[in-house]
């Protein structure tokens with residue numbers, strides 16, 4: 573989703589068991605840092621156990637909400653996330669937080685479930701539940717508009733595979749202007 577370089581700082585929104593944080597920590601190396609953010613103690617405990625087993629000294633796990641990220645402005649080079657943003661009930665806040673924590677020139681590389689623009693919110697809800705990562709998903713146009721409103725540029729939304737009629741797994745990339 574994001575090409576990571578040695579020494580970079582990465583933030584994973586909604587880390588789950590932490591696999592993407594651990595892979596990122598390895599890629600950015602000892603001079604870099606990988607943060608994982610999650611709202612549940614269960615996921616944070618699991619991720620910390622996994623990091624200890626992996627010996628990932630440059631991984632750090634934060635408790636909080638993706639709508640109010642507990643990191644300073646302009647502190648991160650890359651924001652990643654896998655199948656989490658669709659779960660948020662305040663997506664404009666999430667997109668604004670991604671922009672806030674990114675350094676100028678920083679980038680996002682996110683995967684999420686995304687709807688074709690032809691599907692209304694109620695048609696999305698007919699295809700699956702909110703907690704099943706279906707009903708809350710944005711459409712391509714909504715993602716583009718939301719990222720643009722947050723101040724991000726160079727936006728792309730690329731479908732990777734279908735998950736239901738008119739719904740796709742997708743990779744979303746964007747940049748914070750330098």
Ligand SMILES: C[S@@+](CC[C@H](N)C(=O)[O-])C[C@H]1O[C@@H](n2cnc3c(N)ncnc32)[C@H](O)[C@@H]1O
Pocket residue numbers: 585586587588589609610611612615636637638639653654655656659660705
């Ligand atoms: C579908 S799982 C994805 C986990 C992980 N990214 C993966 O690919 O395995 C969603 C995760 O996001 C977390 N999450 C959902 N909404 C959140 C929010 N608003 N703020 C912080 N974490 C949230 C959940 O606790 C859960 O760990």
